Amino acid sequence: MASIREHRGFTLNGFLALALFFGLVAYAGSVVYEVSTAAALHGNPRPQDFIPLWQVGAIGLLLLICLGGFFVVQPNEARVLVFFGRYAGSVADAGFFFANPLAGRHTISLRVHNFNSEKLKVNDARGNPIEIAAVIVWRVTDTARALLDVENYKGFVAVQCETAIRAVATRFPYDSHDGEDSLRSNPDEVSAALKTEVQARLDVAGLEIIEARLSHLAYAAEIAQTMLRRQQAEAIVAARRQIVEGAVGMVEMALRRLQETGVVQLDEERKAGMVNNLLVALVADREAQPVINTGTLY
Numbered sequence: 001m002a003s004i005r006e007h008r009g010f011t012l013n014g015f016l017a018l019a020l021f022f023g024l025v026a027y028a029g030s031v032v033y034e035v036s037t038a039a040a041l042h043g044n045p046r047p048q049d050f051i052p053l054w055q056v057g058a059i060g061l062l063l064l065i066c067l068g069g070f071f072v073v074q075p076n077e078a079r080v081l082v083f084f085g086r087y088a089g090s091v092a093d094a095g096f097f098f099a100n101p102l103a104g105r106h107t108i109s110l111r112v113h114n115f116n117s118e119k120l121k122v123n124d125a126r127g128n129p130i131e132i133a134a135v136i137v138w139r140v141t142d143t144a145r146a147l148l149d150v151e152n153y154k155g156f157v158a159v160q161c162e163t164a165i166r167a168v169a170t171r172f173p174y175d176s177h178d179g180e181d182s183l184r185s186n187p188d189e190v191s192a193a194l195k196t197e198v199q200a201r202l203d204v205a206g207l208e209i210i211e212a213r214l215s216h217l218a219y220a221a222e223i224a225q226t227m228l229r230r231q232q233a234e235a236i237v238a239a240r241r242q243i244v245e246g247a248v249g250m251v252e253m254a255l256r257r258l259q260e261t262g263v264v265q266l267d268e269e270r271k272a273g274m275v276n277n278l279l280v281a282l283v284a285d286r287e288a289q290p291v292i293n294t295g296t297l298y
Helices: 014-042 047-069 143-148 153-169 187-205 221-261 268-283
Strands: 070-073 077-083 086-091 095-098 104-109 113-116 120-123 129-140 207-219
Touching (some): 014 047, 014 070, 047 070, 070 077, 077 143, 086 143, 113 153, 120 153, 129 153, 143 187, 153 187, 221 268
Antiparallel strands (some): 070 095, 120 129, 129 207
């Protein structure tokens, strides 16, 4: 079955239709007045007087039916017209309108909606159980598909958003110190991936995702303490690695400067001792205590 696409439904300006409505009412009233006046003059209604009365009856029935064709569309709201099981168009402009009175009119909000997911327990890219939740900002862009292509578009949003959150959570690790994108360190990249994933799932319902962001992220309770210690250890190792790299660079610079300026001539043994002392001073956890060598007595 082909997907239904939104198109403009046939409507008339409500005030113009109301003017025509009152015009028919006035015409029917004038016919009834003429027939009643003629009956009063002749004593009894004449046969030719029944013809306009039938016209008045038909007009009255038509006017009664047409009363159901008037409706008002509020700002950021739309009406979907369905005529005997067929989609007849949508009206998304705010105002007072008249449409086919026999067509059903279903109201759909075009306002921006928020979906706050529940906290979901999933495994990240490394298999660690985590708790994750997200806020999805969405709105309806195709009223026909939202109403007619899915059973309940709001419920559809809830189910598909939770499925997309689970799918995205499995692509990224919770945390990373090696430059890899992670759920905790790269919120913009994760949000972009989540928005793309949700949009792909909600296109069938004519919905647009405006924004998608994580609202909760944590390790599952059963491993929270263990992973916290692991996270601290990884952070320490990463910091140590950076400190060592910086210290080695500083030692290399010091030796090069001493050699270039010729301040002192060092053999290989003394270079090794100097490198050892500098690395200890630069890498040690505690502040280094210098030992001053003032020479020997002999």
